[in-house]
Amino acid sequence: MSQHQDQPNTGETSDNLGGPAFASDAPSGVFAPSARHRQLRVLLEHSPDAIAIVDKDGLVSEWNPAAEALFGIPRPAAVGASVWTAFTPPYSEHFNTAWEQLLAGEASQRFDLQWSTGGGPKLKLGVIVAPIRSNSILVGAVMILRNLSASDTIHVPPLRHEAATRVSDGTPASTERELDEPTGLQGRRWLQWYLSTPPATGMGRGIAVFDFDGFDQMNVTYGSDAADDVVNEFAMMLTSLDTPGTFAHLRGNVFAFVVDAMDPVGALNTFVSAVTAALEKPFAIGDDEMWLVPSIGLATTALVAGGDLLAAARDALQSAREVGGSVAVYYETSMEASATSSFKLASDLHHAIEQDEFRLHYQPIMEFATNEITGAEALVRWERPGYGLLAPGFFVDAAERTGQIIPLGTWVIRTACANASRLGDHSGGPRTMSINVSARQLRDPGLVATLREAMLESKCAPSTIVIEVTESILLHDLNSVAESLEAIKALDVGLDLDDFGTGYSSLQYLRNLPIDRLKVDQGFVAGLGVSSADTAIVASTIALAHALGLKAIAEGVETNEQLAVLREMGCDFAQGYLLSQPADIDTFTAWLDAYVPSALLPSALLPSAVESIAAIVKERTDTADRRDTKADRRDTKADRRDTAANERERIADLRDVAATGREQAEDDRERTSRASGEPSDQS
Secondary structure, X not given: OOOOOOOOOOOOOOOOOOOOOOOOOOOOOOOOOOXXXXXXXXXXXXXXXXXXXXXXXXXXXXXXXXXXXXXXXXXXXXXXXXXXXXXXXXXXXXXXXXXXXXHOOOOOEEEEEEEOOOOOOOEEEEEEEEEEEEOOEEEEEEEEEEEOOOOOOOOOOOOOOOOOOEOOOOOEOOOHHHOOOOOOOEEHHHHHHHHOOOOOOOOEEXXXXXXXXXXHHHHHHHXXXXXXXXXXXXXXXXXXXXXXXXXXXXXXXXXXXXXXEOOHHHHHHHHHHHHHHHOOOOEEEOOEEEOOOEEEEEXXXXXXXXXXXXXXXXXXXXXXXXXXXXXXXEOOHHHHHXXXXXXXXXXXXXXXXXXXXXXXXXXXXXXXXXXXXXXEEEEEEEXXXXXXXXXXXXXXXXXXXXXXXHHHHHHHHHHHHHHHHHXXXXXXXXXXXXXXXXXXXXXXXXXXXXXXXXXXHHOOOHHHEEEEEEHHHHHOOHHHHHHHHHHHHOOOOEEEEEEEOOOOHHHHOHHHOOOOEEEEOHHHHHOOOOOHHHHHHHHHHHHHHHHOOOEEEEEOOOOHHHHHHHHHOOOOEEEOOOOOOOEOHHHHHHHHHHEOOOOOOOOOEOOOHHHHHHHHHHHHHHHHHHHHHHHHHHHHHHHHHHHHHHHHHHHHHHHHHHHHHHHHHXXXXXXXXXXXXXXXXOO
């Protein structure tokens, strides 16, 4: 699991696989178009399992190459036809029984078949029929047929795509496989990489980070699907603009525009004019029309003077939001003073490393074969003063951009290795410790030496360490990535490929990289039993891993239903909140003491770490609140003292004025007395 993805699943659950529409009486949006389409196509194409996706009437919506080979029915003939055409007697009896059980509300069905095709040798097939439900109503199913025969296997279809081409400077070519889903724009990691490279000599760089108002309210009022449609339409509008730079989708409704030019300010102004003019037309959302109001933050290399360009643009965006309305704001150094500014975040990160403010939390990894906890993943947290315990999503990007990921990563490696030795001595403790390494760390020539020294210092065996890299590393120079991974593998540590399935380029290279395990992205696991695309993607990924001699880990497992389906699919390991949230080393060790391996989960977990963690977090929060309350009281007392002092000064000023008045009156009387020849009061 990547450091920024250990939160509960929030993956999409809608999909459409092409071919005939699913049942018209299915709830709206259950099978709407989603970002899964192209991932599904690629993974199904290479899956050694025969996979068919059907609607509630048994009509085929998807039919992969392995199904073509097994049944002898080409995809064009299968799609739109009844799946029972392929499941002829005597096989149809098994499928009829499984279908009736699904209709009755039962979970996924699994059975074995002796299968023969056209007089050829018989195959032993393991069959899984996984339901797709909406509001407990069966709206379709994914049928997976896996060859269990030792002597004959379903052939893994060849990799049909050529490797992505590279431009002369080693950067990834802009191929469709490398783009953000579903907008079709470049993604956040691409932008991160691009900003890490300097502009050409004589050129300046400009960046705009922008969004549009009311996105959260749009989600509430119209639903997430409609809001996502607006985001996608907005992205399409951006691609139609006549601008000199490149657009990227960062998250939600937040986008970026980056340009290298001799006059970056002029290029940014051209962009602002173009996007403002384009937004004069409304966007359709549901049956309504909506005018999008943008907020735009702008920064250039000249304004930032060697600093973090993206952080500057984000701070400018925050200022634009505060102003409100359709407004673009250029970065100013005064913006750095804000406690929430990205510049302050980068500065605080530097001090956090020096002040030992980082913590490691650990999440267990369970092996399906034994239900034992065989591994743990180390996940970094930042105990930022005044903010509490922050997950990686709040700071890892800033650490990457500023280069602070190198010293932070070194601390993580050393601490994780030390605790790997501690947990290894624990009865029933995990045998492996997984450590996340970013793309920038992977390019660090000192990474291998850091790993070697950390293992020597902690006296932990290399076999207990697993290095995790995300699939996005394959968007960088493959030759360099392969060399780095080979050097790491030479230390005899394990290698996991994380977030698998979120891109496509990895399929071309998996056979040539020294990877041991694939981690199925939690977004797909969240859709098991809800999204036919996600269910098929998970099954295909597990089958592909096994066909390549790799193991499969499903991350983000949160329900017993997900665990049951994964077990039936032959997944090797599970990780997620169903087992435990990430916990500090002491809480995690106590959790290990309480864990009882069992096929029944989560009843096997004698007390969960959740309560312990919640208590720790609450205590820290209460302590911070008490400190804040004391500080507020001190401030209140100081304010009262200042008010009292001001009041005393005011009274003194009034007395001075009164005294001056009396003196003036005395002087007036004296002058009057002298003028009339009368003696004064003082004579």
